[in-house]
Amino acid sequence: MEPLDSNYVVQRHENPRARFNWLYIIPVLASLWLLYLVAAAIFQFPITGIIDPVMSLMIVGFFVMVGLLFWALAPRSNR
Template sequence: MEPLNSDYEVVVREPNPRARFNWLYVFPVLGGLWLLYLLLAAIFQFPVTGVVDPVMGFMLVLFFVMAGLLFWAMAPRSKH
């Protein structure tokens, strides 16, 4: 029998600077859900008047959240 190779190397992973941008994938998903809702409303003819105003307000808030996330994602990382 061969002896087991118990020598292992410690691999230090450096953080990926692009990993911060993964949070931004939430915004196209929310937009796609909104378009799907509008498409279903057009097909099945149900009223959307009570939903449009809150969703537009939510999108306005999400615009500022997206701007903040972009600034956070593009900021250089501090070295600890």
């Protein structure tokens, strides 16, 4: 059996901005939330039961977003 060639390096041609693609979910979620609030204002249905869980998710989502931004902006190991 032949020894493995340890000098062989796989070149990854990854887009440097590919780590930021997950950020597209933020405007989508904000648009859905605004549509829900507009529908509640137009059709006058109560939203008191959903406000507390959504605000809790927004707070948790903020900290997750900050952590993911640190991950996306981190220097790559091959630089």
